[in-house]
Amino acid sequence: MAESERRGVHPAIAGTVVLVLFVLVLYAVASMLASPPSVAAQPKDDITGVSEEGEPLALPRGTDAGAVAIIGHDDAIESTGDDQPLPMASIAKIVTALVLLEEHPMEPGSDGATITMGETDLQYYWDMVAEQGSLTDVRAGAELSQRELMERMLVVSSGNAALSLANWGFGSQEAFVEAAASWISEQGLESMTVVDPVGISADSVATAGDMARLARIAYDNETLRELLGVERIQVFGSWAANSNPLLGEDGVTGGKTGSLFASGSNLMLFAEREVAGTQVPVVSVVVGVTGTASVSTASLSLLDQAYSGFREQVVLPEGTVVGEYQADWSDRVITASTAEDLTAVTWKGIEVPAAVLLQEVEPGTLSASPGNLTVSSFGTTTSVEVKTDGVIPPPDFLYRLLHPQMAISWVAGLFG
Secondary structure, three states: OOHHHHHOOOHHHHHHHHHHHHHHHHHHHHHHHOOOOOEOEEEOOOOEEEOOOOOOOOOOOOOOEEEEEEOOOOOOEEEEEOOOOEEOHHHHHHHHHHHHHHHOOOOOOOOOOEEEOOHHHHHHHHHHHHHOOOOOOOOOOOEEEHHHHHHHHHHOOOHHHHHHHHHHHHOOHHHHHHHHHHHHHHHOOOOOEOOOOOOOOOOOEEOHHHHHHHHHHHHHOHHHHHHHOOOEEEEOOEEEEOOOOOOOOOOEEEEEEEEEOOOEEEEEEEEEEEEOOEEEEEEEEEEEEOOOOOHHHHHHHHHHHHHHOEEEEEEEOOOOEEEEEOOOOOOOOEEEEEOOOEEEEEEOOOEEEEEEEEOOEOOOOOOOOOEEEEEEEOOEEEEEEEEEOOOOOOOOHHHHHHOOHHHHHHHHHHHO
């Protein structure tokens, strides 16, 4: 018999073979015993609930048109009545104020620039006398602050103050009208035209809807919101009350009056009332109130209707799909959906964005609730739990063998 045959397998080779077999067996055992990795969710984007439309806005008696808008919600606006552009009257002074503040900013509570009254300002006074418009006393050489003139224009609706501000701010009435047109275009107020800073022209017009949008812009301007809520001002030593008949009543915090002989009375209001424990601001506009109808009654009717549109309702029903789970070793897709109806305090017809939070799930285990879906609306936050419609299957033996990180993690855990 040959010498090599009598010797048998070399001990080193035999030892290596045994070691390799041991490692392979250990790897196979570790692969089977290792816990599979948890599976991350694939949440849906842009989950949005929609509230019911509710009752349409009713037009108050003796009113041409009206509109309401909810602050902070661009899609929360509703109009009623005539949808054609109507005379704005002194509501146009809101445009004058906003355009002026853009050109000459003034912080809330501050006085702004100093403006010296001259002969042109005296002529504006007599112009308003001739037009039978609202006016305040003016004296040549008097130095008034920007705030004082804006208070006269907004609080007591002084037409000559509006003309003086436009002339001071832009150099001429024509330049103001050009600036106003540019600003109106930038704001997307498509129906609105302002041909004078006072609103005394019947050609300064807008739809009720665009006047409500204007009111929302005005409310969002802190300086203007403050000025429109001033109860009374002094004009050369005499007190003059705010022309807004509802200021301080039924949650009304500000606004602007307006009237023309030919078209009737207008009233823009800012209001804040409690909704589900939170103060919610709403703006309203009534346009063309005539005859025996009351502009105050019409305005309160719209505000009451606006606030009655707030209610708790289902915005996302039970079973709304919010995401999916799928492991890379399986074709099976597990759906995550809401376990019950999600309700929220909201306003008719508006969209309510929702936020979903989904945790990772363990394969082979049914998760009671891997996350939740939450909506925040008008100061309230509501959440519901999420459920899954099945279990992620664990990986098979071949997948485990081809993914050594599972076995390595298991072994490391033994010595960790």
